[in-house]
Amino acid sequence: MTETSTSIADRTALVTGGGTGVGKAVAKGLSAAGWHVVITGRRDQVLASAAEDLERETGNKVSWMTCDVGDPGSVSALFEKLRAEFGRLDLLVNNAGIGNSPVPLEEISFEEWSNVVAANLTGAFLCTQQAFKLMKAQEPGGGRIINNGSISATTPRPNSAPYTSTKHAITGLTKSTSLDGRAFNIACGQIDIGNAASDMTAKMSGGVPQANGELAPEPTMDPAHVADAVVYMASLPLDANVLTLTVMATNMPFVGRG
Template identity: 35%
Template sequence: MSLFKWEHQAVDTFAALHDLSGRTAVVTGGSRGIGRAIAQALAEAGADVVIASRKQEACETAAAEIHQATGRRAVAVPCHVGRWDDCDRLIAETLDTFGRLDVFVNNAGMSPPYKSLETITEELYDKTLAVNLKGPFRLAVLAATHMAEHGGGSVINVGTAGSLVASVHELPYACAKAGLNALTVGLAEAYAPKVRVNAILPGPFLTDISRGWAPEDPDDAPFVPLGRMGRPEEVAPLAVHLASDASSFTTGAIIRVDGGVTRKV
């Protein structure tokens, strides 16, 4: 076999393994930032997608843009992931619309600012835990239960590298996301062998959330070994990989995408 033919077959095999045609994926927090990039990439790989976030208009805009760009079905489902009734409705509406659920991306999150640790209110703490851990727990369990009963699937939890090196400035958020790491490992065991559960831990990325602390020049970030901030589209290919058959022997993994910030942890 010539080298050219081998390379051509390798490319075909790689593409086939990452093909998500005929599958349905849900992305929470999918209207902007990392979630928006993941939803776009999943659709480009062939999946129909559900865009979920709190603001219906933002969901509808993202869904329309993704459909126009990829030709895949994309629907908007407003959902406050901190409320279990909304979580239940998101799963039910997905199944009513598409009749299947193959990939679930727990991406929604929030990190409300506070002046100091002693000023953190019970309301702020509870709200942070609800969106970053309580809701994702419910959603992952509902999604994985359905997948286990219908041929399998993939759950992807999007956390943060900050869960490994918790900062005093985002401690409730880091605590919740550390819980998401534990949830990933526990669910990987609970729903094996049919459902794979993995986590992605982004580091310093250019998103709406990072605007308050990101350097003026995102390509000059000396605190990052790679020297710059990350961009949402640099996380999306990993999500496609974890959603696809290319990662068929990967579960319970917690993968850092942080430019090397937590390299020594």
């Protein structure tokens, strides 16, 4: 079995976008499973409050560091701080991301397109790049990267070109990372999430646009189920990998014709 020799209590996991929503749920699941979790995002107060909540709920230390994942300098500084404080990184969860305004494709501004690409795709690439550098250099070497692909990695919603484009691209990044990481004991997989309850999905109970032009309410699921799936993916030895996994609200209109 190929695996690091560190115990789970000595392993560090970084969750981007970890202060709210799915990221916070994933951080909670990992912390409860015994990982030392570091959450990152752009807002100090949100991260500090989230870390306090997670520590109270799991009984384990949770660290936080601010970072704008779309900024190369900010990402480099984050990983240097990780290396200096913890010595290693065993798990990166690329979760940070934003949506786009639900307007016709031709009305999306270049600024909004660029912001979505920076947060969802460039951020995942920059964090993966820095994780590779650290995971290759640390002793014992290797680690795991899990990307949040969303079901939009395969199937778009109406008026979602920027978001859907980045999530399709995450699939390519996942596969390239998995391939390029083989020689260095770095595993990479992707979790595609459908309708986990969060601020982003709160409007779904009131109706969201469907492919046929109608508005329809959609069911959601507890993000704790996403956390459970990520904890399972992260629990595998490094000679085993979940390349892609879909976890979704059972009755959401995803499977079948729109």
